[in-house]
Every structure is written in structure tokens, then in C-alpha cells.
Amino acid sequence: MPAGRRIVLGVSGGIAAYKAAYLARALIERGASVRVVMTDTAQKFIGSATFSAITGHVPVTGLFDQEDVSPHTSLGQWADAIVIAPATAATISRLAHGESSNALIATILASTAPVVVAPAMHSEMWDQPSTQANITTLRDFGYTIVGPETGPLAGGDVGVGRMSEPYDIADAVFGLFPTPDMAGLSVLVTSGGTREAIDPVRYIGNRSSGKMGNALASNASNRGADVTLVTTQEGPQDAALEIVRVETADDMAKAVWEKAPLVDVAVLAAAVADFAPRNPSTTKLRRADGAPKIELVATPDILAGVNESNPRPLLVGFAAEAGSLDAAAAKAAAKGVDLLVANDIQKTGSGFGSVTNEVRFIFRDGSTRDLDLMSKDDVAARIWDAVLQLRSES
Numbered sequence: 001m002p003a004g005r006r007i008v009l010g011v012s013g014g015i016a017a018y019k020a021a022y023l024a025r026a027l028i029e030r031g032a033s034v035r036v037v038m039t040d041t042a043q044k045f046i047g048s049a050t051f052s053a054i055t056g057h058v059p060v061t062g063l064f065d066q067e068d069v070s071p072h073t074s075l076g077q078w079a080d081a082i083v084i085a086p087a088t089a090a091t092i093s094r095l096a097h098g099e100s101s102n103a104l105i106a107t108i109l110a111s112t113a114p115v116v117v118a119p120a121m122h123s124e125m126w127d128q129p130s131t132q133a134n135i136t137t138l139r140d141f142g143y144t145i146v147g148p149e150t151g152p153l154a155g156g157d158v159g160v161g162r163m164s165e166p167y168d169i170a171d172a173v174f175g176l177f178p179t180p181d182m183a184g185l186s187v188l189v190t191s192g193g194t195r196e197a198i199d200p201v202r203y204i205g206n207r208s209s210g211k212m213g214n215a216l217a218s219n220a221s222n223r224g225a226d227v228t229l230v231t232t233q234e235g236p237q238d239a240a241l242e243i244v245r246v247e248t249a250d251d252m253a254k255a256v257w258e259k260a261p262l263v264d265v266a267v268l269a270a271a272v273a274d275f276a277p278r279n280p281s282t283t284k285l286r287r288a289d290g291a292p293k294i295e296l297v298a299t300p301d302i303l304a305g306v307n308e309s310n311p312r313p314l315l316v317g318f319a320a321e322a323g324s325l326d327a328a329a330a331k332a333a334a335k336g337v338d339l340l341v342a343n344d345i346q347k348t349g350s351g352f353g354s355v356t357n358e359v360r361f362i363f364r365d366g367s368t369r370d371l372d373l374m375s376k377d378d379v380a381a382r383i384w385d386a387v388l389q390l391r392s393e394s
Helices: 017-029 048-055 071-078 088-099 103-109 123-127 129-139 166-174 209-223 249-262 304-307 326-333 375-392
Strands: 008-012 035-039 080-086 114-117 149-152 158-162 185-193 226-229 242-245 265-268 275-277 296-298 314-321 339-344 359-363 366-369
Touching: 008 071, 008 103, 008 123, 017 035, 017 048, 017 080, 017 166, 035 048, 035 071, 035 103, 035 226, 035 304, 048 242, 080 088, 080 103, 080 166, 088 103, 088 114, 103 209, 114 129, 114 166, 123 129, 123 158, 185 209, 185 249, 226 249, 249 265, 249 304, 265 304, 265 375, 304 314, 304 326, 314 326, 314 375, 326 339, 326 359, 339 375, 359 375
Parallel strands: 008 035, 008 080, 080 114, 185 226, 185 265, 226 242, 265 314, 314 339
Antiparallel strands: 149 158, 275 296, 339 359, 359 366
């Protein structure tokens, strides 16, 4: 629940604008601070004085009639989230095309806050291909679309286009802010692919981007955990994270084994090279000297080392397989993990570098759970949900 969160309520010009007053009250009742920005047309349906009385702040109604010389940037930077209710067809179109011709659209363009859109219009307007294309664009932007519902419309009509109820919209806004259900937990996450030097220029490595590990670290941090991320890649821009940069499997093993006995949960999502050159050259190898003979040696088994640590954290491992997940169950048993997350990197949308993943959970007791293809952020959330469930059962 977003107690203390700062919510900008954008009101555009439709008959449902009166419901925005109830939404403002619902947000405030649940602990949010609310400020309102209105289009010119919205003021034909509901007065700014109503929102002033409810929120304690005078609404922004234009770009040039405010005391603030740049009201849209000030409001956009202040916001933790923005909700547009009602969102008319015209406002949705302007938003989809970045037309900052009024204070509402300009505020959204001047903000990096997440956006919730609650459409409200007649059925024919909602069904228009242009409106549907604009809604698809907003979804692609990452905006949350709430409604519309089917019910009574203006003029006595009935159909789809009715704005969702204020408390349903408020629930969607609250859903933007993760519940701090991991507060008090210390977690260790690894990410990226290690690089094992052949010479100062070349290395043995893999295609891991570190996106899954970064998503895990960010999600845990947002849910209140104390997070250490050991990574070969750039970590998320989150000052709350402790980020330890490494390059080789040896580097990662040292950092992980030092931290593992001090944390509650270790999630080892990094793609660690299994082998490394025994004697990497200190100078660049030259083609003219012929093909080099490279002797490989096994790298440290980081997962096994964490499993043997005392005290041992709850342990989550990853298995990137190619073509089949049959071997993953054997790996889960052999490694002694509490949870193994397996994926087939040859499956569309589930390989290295993708923004999505399709995984199988394999638990310590041998039970499994398959997840549909989803964003890596959503996979990360499901993994932490499973971790919390395992902790509650132990």
C-alpha cells in the first residue's frame, strides 16, 4: 500500500470526470498524497475547486497560467505514479502520439513515473480501430490500462466504454508499488556470464546478458530486501543495491563464498564458465604463430560451495539447457538446491539476451511447476514468491 506515495491524477474531459473526485478521495484515504492536473475540457464537467478541497492543492490547469514557471516538469518529477481518469479517446490519442498540447500530456511526457490509464467513452469510439491501435501503443509503452467496463453510458446508452469504478482504479495504482514482503531479508544474487582469459584480448565466455539477475536484484530490492548483486555486467541503477563487479569464475566464487554464510537467500543466476584456460597468455596471441593449443581446467563449482557453507542460505540455482529440460531435474538433485530454475535457451523468447523467459521450477522434493512465457521482471517476481513460500514451510 503506497502510504506516503505521490500520485498525480490527470482528469480529461468526459462525463465520467465527476468520478475522478471519488478516485482522489480513495487514493488519499489509502495514504497517498494527490495532486491534480486537468485539461480545459475537463473543467467543463467538474470544477478545479472540488479537487482543491479534496487534495489540499490547487490543480494544474494550464502551462502558462500557474505561479510555477514549468508546472508540467515540476509535477512530473514529483510523481511516483500518474493515473488518468477519465481518459477520453482524444487524450489517449494525444498520449500515444506524444502531442504535449496541454498540461496533462506535457506532465506525463516530463515524467518517468509509471502510468495508469482508465478509458471512458462511448462504445463506438472505443471500438474504433484508431482507438484500439492507440491503446496497443500505450500498452507497449508499459502503461497499465484499467477498463473500460460495460454499463450505462452518457445519453442513456448501454455498452462498453464506462470508466471503471474509482476503487478498482485505485487498486491498479496501488499495484504499481511492490509490497515490502521481503523487508528484513538479506539476499545474494549473481548475474551475467563469466569471462575466462585466453590472452589480454580474447576470452572464453557465453552470451548471458545479466538481465535475469538484474531483474531478480531489482525486484528483491523493491520488495524491501537487503541485496548484494555479484555480476559481470552493469547492475541496475539502484543506490540501494550493493554491487560487486567481477569477471572470472574464480573472482565470482571468492565474492560469493565470502558473502553466502551472511545472507538468508542466495540466488545464483549467473552463467559461470565450466572451464578456463590453464595458462592464459600474457601477450596477444598472433595468427602468424599458428593455432594455439589451449589446455582447459575446471572452474570452481560455486553452487556446490554455497551448498556447503555454514550457515547455509536457502539456495536457488539456474540451469540453461538446450533443446530439453530433462537433465535439469538430475542437476537439481545433484546440487542439493531448494529450487532450480530451468529454461531452454533454444526456445523462442527464452534465450540469452531476451527480455522474456519461459522457465520450469524444480523443487527439492522433485515436484515441478512450469511458467508461461513472460517478462524477466515477472519471472523474477515469481521466483521470490516461491522463495518466500519455501521459507514459510521450513
